[in-house]
Amino acid sequence: MAIITISRGSYSMGVIVAEKVAQRLGYAVISRDLLLDASDRFHIPEFKLIRAIHDAPGILERFSHNKQAYLAYIRAALTERASSDNVVYHGLAGHILLKNIEGVLKVRITADMSYRVAREMKREGISEKEARSILEKDDQQRRKWTKNLHGADPWDSNLYDLVIRIDRFKADDAVDFICQAAESQAFRTTEESLEKIRDMALACRVKAELVDEFHNIGVTCHFGNVVVYTKDKSRGAKLHKQIEAVRTTVGGIYNLEIHSAAGFPPDAV
Amino acid sequence: MEPLTTDMILVMAMIGLAVFLFVVEWVRVDVVAILMMVILPLLHLVTPKEAFVGMSSNAVISIIAVIIIGAGLDRTGIINKLVKPVMALAGKSSSRIIIAISLTVAGISSFMQNIGAAALFLPAIQRISKMQKIPLSRLLMPVGFSAILGGTITLVGCSPLILLNDLLAPFNLKPFGLFDVTPIGLALVASGVACFILFGRFILPQGESEEGTGDDHGADHNIAYSDQGEMYELTTPEDFTHYRDPVTILDLRQRYLCNIVAMTEPPDFKTVSPAPETALHSGIEIVVHGRKEDVDRMAAAEGMTVKDRLETYQFELDTSKSGLVEAVVAPRSSLIGKTLPEVNFQDRFRVSPLSIFRQDETYRAEMRDIRFKAGDVIRLFGTWKRLKTLQQEGGLLFSIPTDTEYMRPEKAIWACIWLVVALVMIMAFNIQLSVSLMTGALGMILTRVLTVDEAYQSVDWRTIFLLAGLIPLGIATEKTGAAAWIAHSVLSLIGTVSPIVLLSVIGVLSTLFTLVISNVGATVLLVPLVVNMAIAAHADPRMAALVVGLATSNSFVLPTHQVNALYMGPGRYRTFDFLKAGSLVSIVFLVVMIAMISLIYGV
Numbered sequence: 045m046a047i048i049t050i051s052r053g054s055y056s057m058g059v060i061v062a063e064k065v066a067q068r069l070g071y072a073v074i075s076r077d078l079l080l081d082a083s084d085r086f087h088i089p090e091f092k093l094i095r096a097i098h099d100a101p102g103i104l105e106r107f108s109h110n111k112q113a114y115l116a117y118i119r120a121a122l123t124e125r126a127s128s129d130n131v132v133y134h135g136l137a138g139h140i141l142l143k144n145i146e147g148v149l150k151v152r153i154t155a156d157m158s159y160r161v162a163r164e165m166k167r168e169g170i171s172e173k174e175a176r177s178i179l180e181k182d183d184q185q186r187r188k189w190t191k192n193l194h195g196a197d198p199w200d201s202n203l204y205d206l207v208i209r210i211d212r213f214k215a216d217d218a219v220d221f222i223c224q225a226a227e228s229q230a231f232r233t234t235e236e237s238l239e240k241i242r243d244m245a246l247a248c249r250v251k252a253e254l255v256d257e258f259h260n261i262g263v264t265c266h267f268g269n270v271v272v273y274t275k276d277k278s279r280g281a282k283l284h285k286q287i288e289a290v291r292t293t294v295g296g297i298y299n300l301e302i303h304s305a306a307g308f309p310p311d312a313v
Numbered sequence: 314m315e316p317l318t319t320d321m322i323l324v325m326a327m328i329g330l331a332v333f334l335f336v337v338e339w340v341r342v343d344v345v346a347i348l349m350m351v352i353l354p355l356l357h358l359v360t361p362k363e364a365f366v367g368m369s370s371n372a373v374i375s376i377i378a379v380i381i382i383g384a385g386l387d388r389t390g391i392i393n394k395l396v397k398p399v400m401a402l403a404g405k406s407s408s409r410i411i412i413a414i415s416l417t418v419a420g421i422s423s424f425m426q427n428i429g430a431a432a433l434f435l436p437a438i439q440r441i442s443k444m445q446k447i448p449l450s451r452l453l454m455p456v457g458f459s460a461i462l463g464g465t466i467t468l469v470g471c472s473p474l475i476l477l478n479d480l481l482a483p484f485n486l487k488p489f490g491l492f493d494v495t496p497i498g499l500a501l502v503a504s505g506v507a508c509f510i511l512f513g514r515f516i517l518p519q520g521e522s523e524e525g526t527g528d529d530h531g532a533d534h535n536i537a538y539s540d541q542g543e544m545y546e547l548t549t550p551e552d553f554t555h556y557r558d559p560v561t562i563l564d565l566r567q568r569y570l571c572n573i574v575a576m577t578e579p580p581d582f583k584t585v586s587p588a589p590e591t592a593l594h595s596g597i598e599i600v601v602h603g604r605k606e607d608v609d610r611m612a613a614a615e616g617m618t619v620k621d622r623l624e625t626y627q628f629e630l631d632t633s634k635s636g637l638v639e640a641v642v643a644p645r646s647s648l649i650g651k652t653l654p655e656v657n658f659q660d661r662f663r664v665s666p667l668s669i670f671r672q673d674e675t676y677r678a679e680m681r682d683i684r685f686k687a688g689d690v691i692r693l694f695g696t697w698k699r700l701k702t703l704q705q706e707g708g709l710l711f712s713i714p715t716d717t718e719y720m721r722p723e724k725a726i727w728a729c730i731w732l733v734v735a736l737v738m739i740m741a742f743n744i745q746l747s748v749s750l751m752t753g754a755l756g757m758i759l760t761r762v763l764t765v766d767e768a769y770q771s772v773d774w775r776t777i778f779l780l781a782g783l784i785p786l787g788i789a790t791e792k793t794g795a796a797a798w799i800a801h802s803v804l805s806l807i808g809t810v811s812p813i814v815l816l817s818v819i820g821v822l823s824t825l826f827t828l829v830i831s832n833v834g835a836t837v838l839l840v841p842l843v844v845n846m847a848i849a850a851h852a853d854p855r856m857a858a859l860v861v862g863l864a865t866s867n868s869f870v871l872p873t874h875q876v877n878a879l880y881m882g883p884g885r886y887r888t889f890d891f892l893k894a895g896s897l898v899s900i901v902f903l904v905v906m907i908a909m910i911s912l913i914y915g916v
Contacts, residue, residue: 267568269678280673298610299570301678309682 046071046130046233047145047241048226049138052153057210061153062134064219069226071130074122078135082121086252093118113255115141119313120252123245127238136186145244147237149226152204153218159211239267246270246296247313253290258283262312268298273308280304320793323356328838331786335830342831343775346782358789366788367781371747372476376426376780377772378750379469382732383425384771385757387433389725392421396437407447408510414438415455415509419463419502423470424732426776428875431460432643435883436712439639450518453884454894455509457876458869462505462902465863466498467491469746472780473836477862478746479784480840483791486855491739491746497863497909504905508898516894518886541692542603542667544574544630546623550616551596559592560615569611570677571603574665574694575626583629586665586695598625602667602694635696637667638711641883642689644875645773646708654681662703664695673887687875688882724762731756776833783837791841800845812852813911816860819843820903823864828873832865839865856914860906867902869895 048065052058059075066073083090093114119141125131126145133142142148157179164175187197201207206225208218225231247265250272254261262273274283283302291300327349334345354364367373386392395417403413414434422430438456442449464471468478468491478488509517553560562573566589576587577597584591593599600623601608612619623630642648648656653666669676669683670690676683683689691709693700700713735753738744758765790796810818819839826835839861847857868874872881872891880886 264679266678269567269570271678298607299678301676302674303676303679303683304674306679306683309679 046147046149046226046231047126047142048132048149048151048222049142050132050134050151050153050222051138051204052134057155057215058134058153061208061210061215061218061222062132064215065222065226066132068219068223069130069132071132072125074125074131074133075135078118078121078125078133081125082117085121086117088114088117112259116248116252116255116313120245120248123241123248127241127245146240147231147233149206149222149231150204151222151225152201152207153210154199154207155209155211242296243267244313246294249294250290250297250300251313253294254283254286257286262308264309264312268296270297270300272300272302273306273312274302274304275307277304315794315798317798318793320358321795321798324358324789324793324795325799327352327356327358327786328790331783331834332830332838335834341775342834343778343782346779348782349786350782353785353789358793359785363788363792364785365781367784368777370479370781370784371745372472372479372784373777373780374747375469375475375750376472376776378735378747378754379424379475380426380429380772380776381754381763381768382735382750382757383429384768385728385754385762386425386732387429388763388767389728391725391728392433393437394725395421396441400441405445407445407451410441410445410447411452411455411513412506412510414441414452415459415506416502418456419459419466419506422460422463423466423498426773427460427464427471428644428879430463431457431876431879432710434460435641435710435879439883440712450884450886451513453880454517454886454890455506455513457880457884458505458509458894458898459502460876461866461868461874462498462502465501465866466495468494469750470498471832471866472776473832473862473865475746476780476784476833476836477840477858480787480837481844481855481858483788483841484844484854486844486858489855489859491736494859494863496913497906500905500909501863501902504901505898508901509894512897516897518890542607543605544600544602544623545605545608546598546600546620546626547608547612547617548598548620549593549595550618553593553595553616555595561590561592562587563589565593565611565615567678569603569607569614571601571607571611572665572667572694573599574602575600575630577625583626585629585635586659586663586699588659588663600626600630602665635694636713637692637694638700638713639670639883640691640693640703640709640711641879642685642687642691643708643710644687644879646685646687648685648708649687650684652681652684662695662706663699664693664703667692667694670882670885672881673885688879690882724760727760728757728762731760731762779831779833783834787837787841790838796841797845797849800842800849803842804846804849809850812850812856813907815847815850815852816856816910817903817907819846819857819860820864820867820906823861824867824899824903827865827868828871832868832874835865836861853914856910859910863906864903867899869898869902871895 048071050058050062050065062075063073065071080090082088083093122133122141123145126133138150142150157176160179161172161175164170164179165172168175170178187199191197206221208221210218213221243265246268247263247270250265250270251261251263254263254272258274258276258279260275264271264273272283272287280302287300287302291297331345331349334340334348335342340348350364350367353359354361399413399417400410403409418430418434421433425433434456438452439449441447442452461471465474468474468489474494481488562576566572573587573593575583575585576591576593576599577583579594579597599617601611603611608619611617629635653659658666666680667677668691669680670692671683671686671688693703695703697713700711703709704711704713731753734756735749738749738752739746754768757763758768763771807818823835823839826839830838840858843857843861844854847854869877870892872878872886872888877891881891
């Protein structure tokens with residue numbers, strides 16, 4: 045269904061705006077509880093998921109498979125929620141988790157640094173210097189994150205459909221803009237976009253089931269036909285067995301194939 | 314022992330580089346060879362003349378001539394003519410059939426390129442498998458191994474043996490004659506076939522001999538029920554096109570994985586294998602190939618009715634007019650590296666691809682993104698007429714019921730004559746191998762067995778450059794003394810051993826090398842080495858070289874040899890199957906080889 049993701053520089057009223065939008069449109073709000081959901085379902089302690097999504101990958105992390113796995117779990121939980129409800133997501137890295145899905149309204153709420161520092165000082169009761177350093181560090185982390193996975197700066201406006209300066213507009217104005225955009229032609233739910241979300245949810249789910257054992261796989265799903273791409277031929281037999289198990293656990297799969305000879309297509313999860 | 318010089322180190326570095334590139338396959342093997350041809354003179358390890366001496370070497374000329382002669386024989390269809398009498402001789406027993414075909418292929422392979430013989434016989438074997446109801450997986454591996462073993466029967470049977478005399482020349486050793494290896498080769502073929510006859514039950518995958526279909530062979534992981542699909546006739550509802558965008562054949566394929574192989578254009582124009590972009594109309598009949606659950610799902614979702622059997626298309630799709638084939642992508646096919654849309658496959662040939670099979674995976678979804686490799690199997694449906702056109706195009710190997718010789722049987726006599734002439738020149742008059750074989754090739758061209766352009770086209774440049782490029786590496790290894798140095802180092806490590814043990818060790822080494830760096834590479838690298846080792850150990854250097862030449866054909870454990878790679882798809886083999894059968898055959902090979910050599914040459 046419809047998905048609005050609100051990305052924000054930290055402490056810039058993004059949460060308030062998100063909740064108001066959700067209330068106005070009658071959508072559900074997801075944020076931290078998504079991680080709880082993923083943690084429950086895939087039996088990973090929540091703090092690990094938080095770390096995966098919050099801390100930027102270090103040099104050594106590129107070789108760690110855990111982050112990929114955790115991302116897969118979170119993505120699976122998010123797309124599954126999104127395929128049955130209208131949602132507003134304002135958690136971390138929404139624009140990355142929801143990459144490749146059509147019809148997602150990507151909003152960024154941003155503000156001038158001095159505005160944010162002032163708010164942070166008031167909230168936490170700390171000095172200006174401390175507040176500024178906290179904010180800068182946080183921004184630095186997110187920038188590293190997005191650059192690593194997306195090759196782009198989170199402050200790059202091309203990643204978003206709508207960028208709103210919350211220090212210039214009031215929160216209610218921002219809510220108005222977002223609701224209007226959500227109801228415009230481009231983001232309305234169609235039969236096709238619904239199918240695409242469902243396919244995406246299936247692909248994410250299949251990947252989440254497999255990623256623990258098989259780190260380097262890509263999954264696509266078109267019309268309920270799932271294809272698992274892998275580069276590692278040596279564990280083929282094991283993968284086949286696991287796939288059969290997945291087929292029974294995950295419903296709604298019409299066809300399941302493994303392609304180990306081709307490269308990952310661009311829309312693979 | 315000579316001290317280590319810079320040149321020696323450079324040569325060893327070059328060898329290391331070549332081996333590394335062969336293993337990682339960043340560039341193709343022949344490109345690696347060309348790289349060697351260029352680097353070695355630049356590093357002053359060989360003179361420029363020596364760098365390219367490979368191109369004019371006896372080995373390369375002989376190979377060119379052998380390829381042309383093989384192509385000429387192929388053109389006359391004479392080889393396929395052999396199948397009938399051989400089958401008549403063999404009778405009905407599957408063991409005898411396996412023996413008969415294996416021996417025939419081994420014989421052909423003894424003077425043709427192994428891969429050429431293997432590709433040539435593949436359609437015939439598919440036919441035999443269907444007719445005699447023997448599972449293809451029981452036939453292909455023994456035949457494939459026999460094609461490789463047959464290359465050890467004569468000196469022109471496989472590239473390593475052809476190379477041997479050229480590699481021995483720098484040492485002033487007596488060259489081998491054409492049939493010097495024949496007793497050993499025959500023993501190897503016999504023992505290989507015996508392995509399969511006696512132990513086939515244990516080492517071959519059993520495979521199902523499905524009655525009737527004959528299309529299913531062996532385990533197939535991707536499809537849970539070994540269910541390849543059936544033909545169903547359906548009717549589209551009267552409101553099929555209402556209130557929606559046109560639905561094309563490709564759309565239905567992507568959504569339900571059902572292939573529409575025939576369709577009616579209103580009012581009653583029937584088409585077989587319609588183009589993927591064609592849109593469906595309301596109230597028409599279509600024939601679909603797919604799994605029952607997918608067809609039922611499509612019918613339910615799209616409001617189509619599934620009929621009990623083919624009604625409207627009963628005549629057009631009768632088995633005398635059309636059917637299914639499993640086509641194998643040949644080693645030099647123009648399909649390799651391309652996808653179906655890229656070669657405009659369906660437009661050009663008007664047949665319907667149903668699925669692709671590679672190694673042990675079936676691809677039904679996203680077929681249009683698959684880039685082909687040699688040995689891939691494409692399941693096709695079409696009219697026999699169109700399939701024949703596809704067959705004549707070349708590049709895909711398969712058999713169809715109405716296989717008639719479209720080739721040149723009247724030239725068969727000439728082809729045989731020239732082959733005999735070449736053999737007589739070698740045996741009776743002791744004329745150089747390369748000259749005799751080239752005479753045979755020329756004769757075939759002059760008597761129009763094949764045109765000179767066809768002759769050129771049949772030559773596989775990859776093999777030529779591979780040979781030509783690695784020969785200077787061998788020269789450099791010997792010239793700089795690196796070969797002697799390595800040989801002495803190895804010997805001082807292992808101490809004095811009896812000649813038989815030495816030869817066995819060389820055999821095992823060659824087998825291991827050939828699995829990773831191709832038989833030619835292994836031969837060129839090892840021959841200078843082992844000759845030096847043999848001289849230092851007071852063993853017969855010619856025998857050591859012979860062991861290398863033979864043992865580099867001992868490539869059965871992994872499907873790296875071109876023949877095994879080709880047969881893997883159609884035979885539905887997995888790497889594990891090769892490990893099983895290959896280990897046994899490899900060990901038997903080494904034992905028989907050493908035994909025969911000591912018997913005949915008294916080592």
